[in-house]
Amino acid sequence: MKILGMDMGTSNTYIYGSDGTSHAPKPLILPRISDNSGGIATVVLYEDNKPLLVGNIAESEYHTNRAQQGRRELRCQFKPEIAHGHSEAIRWMTDFLHGLRVALPEGTLEPDSLVYVGMPSRTREDFSLNLARCFLDAGWPRPSFVRESDAALISCLQTGALDIEDVESKALILDFGGGTCDFTTLERMEVLQSNGDALFGGRLFDDLFFQVFCAHDTDFAREAPVSDSTYFIHWIVCKGEKERFSEAQARLIRAAQADTGKAQDTHGQDATPAEAEKRGVVLRATWRDKSGQARESYVHGYSLESFIRDAENYTATPAMLEMLAPYLGQGGLSPEARDMLEGRRIGLLSWFKTILRAAGDSRDIHKVILTGGSSRWFFVSQMASEIFPAATCTVSRRTYEDIACGLALYPLLSASHVRVRALLEEKLENFAEEACSTVRSLFARQASQIVRLCTERIVERDIMPVLEDAQKNSRTVQELEKAFSDNIRGDTGLLTVISEKTEALRTELEFELQQRFRVWLKENGVFLTPRFAFSARSLTQDFLDAVSVKVTRLAFLNIMDFMATAVLPGIAAYAVGGAIAHTGEPVSAVLGGGVAFAGVWGLGKVAKGFLWKRRLPSFLLTEKNRRKIVEKNMAYIEKALGKALDEVLADMTDETGRKLRQALHSMLARLTVLNQVRLAG
Numbered sequence: 001m002k003i004l005g006m007d008m009g010t011s012n013t014y015i016y017g018s019d020g021t022s023h024a025p026k027p028l029i030l031p032r033i034s035d036n037s038g039g040i041a042t043v044v045l046y047e048d049n050k051p052l053l054v055g056n057i058a059e060s061e062y063h064t065n066r067a068q069q070g071r072r073e074l075r076c077q078f079k080p081e082i083a084h085g086h087s088e089a090i091r092w093m094t095d096f097l098h099g100l101r102v103a104l105p106e107g108t109l110e111p112d113s114l115v116y117v118g119m120p121s122r123t124r125e126d127f128s129l130n131l132a133r134c135f136l137d138a139g140w141p142r143p144s145f146v147r148e149s150d151a152a153l154i155s156c157l158q159t160g161a162l163d164i165e166d167v168e169s170k171a172l173i174l175d176f177g178g179g180t181c182d183f184t185t186l187e188r189m190e191v192l193q194s195n196g197d198a199l200f201g202g203r204l205f206d207d208l209f210f211q212v213f214c215a216h217d218t219d220f221a222r223e224a225p226v227s228d229s230t231y232f233i234h235w236i237v238c239k240g241e242k243e244r245f246s247e248a249q250a251r252l253i254r255a256a257q258a259d260t261g262k263a264q265d266t267h268g269q270d271a272t273p274a275e276a277e278k279r280g281v282v283l284r285a286t287w288r289d290k291s292g293q294a295r296e297s298y299v300h301g302y303s304l305e306s307f308i309r310d311a312e313n314y315t316a317t318p319a320m321l322e323m324l325a326p327y328l329g330q331g332g333l334s335p336e337a338r339d340m341l342e343g344r345r346i347g348l349l350s351w352f353k354t355i356l357r358a359a360g361d362s363r364d365i366h367k368v369i370l371t372g373g374s375s376r377w378f379f380v381s382q383m384a385s386e387i388f389p390a391a392t393c394t395v396s397r398r399t400y401e402d403i404a405c406g407l408a409l410y411p412l413l414s415a416s417h418v419r420v421r422a423l424l425e426e427k428l429e430n431f432a433e434e435a436c437s438t439v440r441s442l443f444a445r446q447a448s449q450i451v452r453l454c455t456e457r458i459v460e461r462d463i464m465p466v467l468e469d470a471q472k473n474s475r476t477v478q479e480l481e482k483a484f485s486d487n488i489r490g491d492t493g494l495l496t497v498i499s500e501k502t503e504a505l506r507t508e509l510e511f512e513l514q515q516r517f518r519v520w521l522k523e524n525g526v527f528l529t530p531r532f533a534f535s536a537r538s539l540t541q542d543f544l545d546a547v548s549v550k551v552t553r554l555a556f557l558n559i560m561d562f563m564a565t566a567v568l569p570g571i572a573a574y575a576v577g578g579a580i581a582h583t584g585e586p587v588s589a590v591l592g593g594g595v596a597f598a599g600v601w602g603l604g605k606v607a608k609g610f611l612w613k614r615r616l617p618s619f620l621l622t623e624k625n626r627r628k629i630v631e632k633n634m635a636y637i638e639k640a641l642g643k644a645l646d647e648v649l650a651d652m653t654d655e656t657g658r659k660l661r662q663a664l665h666s667m668l669a670r671l672t673v674l675n676q677v678r679l680a681g
Contacts, residue, residue, distance in 0.1 A: 005017075005408030005410070006116070006118070008118065009373075010177065011076075011373075013040040014401045014404035015100075016404040017108065017408060018412065024405075025405055027401060030105075033103045034056060037400065039056075040055040041056050043058050044095050046072060046073045047068065047071050051095035051099060055100070059074065063229060069228050077179070080180075083130070084330065093134045094137045095138075098137075098138040101140055113141060116151075116411060117135075118146060118148035118404075120182055131143070132145075147194060148182060149182055149184035149191070150191070151404075151406030153184060153186065153406065154410060155398055155401075155406035155409070158405070166366070169366040170185060170187045171367040172365050173369045174370050174372075174384065175375075176201070176375045176377070177372040177373055178373060179198075180197065182196035183356075197334050197337060197355050202374035203320075203323075206242055207238075207316060208314055210317065211317060213238065217299075224287060224289075225317075225319070227289055228288070228290065232287075241285060244281070244283075245281050245283065248281045249307075252304075282299070283298065285297045308349065313345055314340075315343065315345045334351075336350075349379070352380075362389065368391045370395045370399075371398070371402040372402070375396070427524070428664055432657070432661050435660050436656060439539065439660065440649070442508055446508075447648070450497065451645055453501070455641060457491070457497060462488045463484055465487075466480060466484060467630075469483075471621035471622070495548055498544060498548055502543060505543070506536045506537055509540065513536070543652065550641075550647075
């Protein structure tokens with residue numbers, strides 16, 4: 001692999017690999033060391049103080065081979081102690097990394113491979129220095145460190161859980177893992193804050209469920225803490241029951257939401273009506289006492305109310321305090337963390353709310369992305385929605401693997417970012433010219449459709465009904481002109497047509513510009529292209545305003561002027577021949593006969609005012625003649641509207657170019673590695 005991204009989690013480690021192309025990284029599966037999804041338990045098994053195994057097989061071997069337990073020790077939860085230079089923790093981490101290095105499939109690590117490792121929020125520089133030493137001593141290349149929050153953001157952008165448009169407003173990424181809880185707030189691709197709590201994590205709830213078993217089973221409370229399997233009971237069995245309880249609560253919550261028509265997307269299977277009525281969950285732990293005898297413990301009917309009560313009255317066990325002892329007396333701890341380390345009672349759920357509230361003004365957050373293994377906890381999304389009521393809350397599609405995948409993507413994005421910035425700085429004007437040509441073409445095409453639709457509507461709705469009525473009720477030319485004008489001015493549907501087509505134009509413009517930008521970059525050798533966050537709303541609003549003014553002020557059409565000079569004289573001469581006999585109208589109605597009639601209407605070409613108060617005889621407006629009138633008017637109106645919109649487009653040409661260049665310069669100023677997340681198709 002050219003690139004490896006490693007999320008060194010407190011409880012589990014994940015590795016993603018990439019061949020250095022634009023293709024999405026893949027999880028690295030180490031036989032026996034990791035599970036099927038790539039999760040590797042961050043543990044080392046020692047025998048006679050020498051490293052024996054690492055990862056999942058180390059946990060399994062320690063708990064199943066009881067005959068060797070007297071000579072063996074299982075070391076875990078050592079990652080947080082690296083920052084404090086704890087010598088034993090550094091040795092354990094080095095041995096763990098060496099075990100991973102040996103377990104890598106042949107050819108995975110190449111001479112020029114790059115290794116990227118996540119760095120938690122609020123971590124001292126000593127953490128990266130000490131961890132880098134562990135990597136080098138274990139035979140790895142020197143790693144590069146990237147903030148875990150940035151890596152999670154990259155992964156969420158790449159999967160589509162978070163979109164570039166989402167970060168135009170304030171968004172929050174919450175990484176709730178086994179050992180820490182970190183968050184990142186960002187706006188317009190700028191990270192505003194990265195923070196969190198180094199001691200709040202899922203392991204506290206594992207410890208809580210261990211205490212739940214102790215409180216409900218005196219034998220368990222007496223024998224489990226001193227059993228040879230105490231680690232397995234405390235951190236694996238209780239973790240499993242914690243997750244099973246969470247899944248059961250998620251099903252019950254979803255069932256309740258479905259009953260009220262508010263079903264939401266949650267993890268887990270659908271609840272049956274019987275499950276929805278249950279008041280609690282039966283917890284079960286299988287374990288071995290000090291003599292090796294198999295035992296079982298049960299907690300019957302453990303309910304949501306019980307969980308909240310216990311979580312809000314939590315005191316860490318000696319085992320938990322021993323694990324976190326290196327933090328005691330260290331600076332930078334939250335009040336809750338200090339109280340916990342000093343053995344005082346705290347509220348775990350209240351602590352979580354405090355972390356969320358530290359992310360900023362709840363009214364400003366519009367999108368919350370939950371990532372990290374513990375983000376699947378049933379109460380996490382509920383609490384995030386409570387603290388951020390204006391936000392859309394969603395769980396990342398990867399959760400456990402987000403950071404590792406984001407780390408493997410980072411160097412690809414970084415290299416592409418450098419190329420894109422250099423290309424834009426050198427040839428931005430070239431693309432601007434291409435973009436302007438694309439915009440003008442799309443404007444012209446949409447304007448042509450608007451002309452056609454508006455012409456059809458004016459003729460069918462605003463002109464034809466007036467002519468039909470005039471055929472039944474004789475009208476003067478002046479009355480017809482007023483009726484046409486009133487109908488057109490009162491036709492709000494014209495603005496609806498223009499508005500709908502303009503919105504379609506905006507969508508098409510943004511899509512075409514983004515596609516054109518990607519093609520242009522590829523033509524210039526950049527294949528991992530950034531998202532071109534160009535908004536066409538300003539351009540299309542100018543277009544909408546200008547076209548609306550033209551269409552609602554249709555004095556330039558002069559429909560009756562056109563009819564009196566170009567339409568009616570010809571139709572009168574054509575129609576009068578047999579019209580008098582067929583219609584039975586009095587001779588006076590046609591001004592003394594066919595010749596006189598044709599002559600009078602022929603004056604329209606040179607003396608329009610003469611006809612202004614003349615009434616149109618009904619025979620002049622028969623269905624056949626109306627069709628002729630409509631056809632000629634449609635051609636005339638379409639030509640007049642087309643000319644008017646051409647003037648609009650000509651007036652907008654300079655402004656279009658200016659706004660496009662302004663958008664490109666703005667994008668260049670805001671271009672970060674995060675813009676590069678979209679992968680080449």
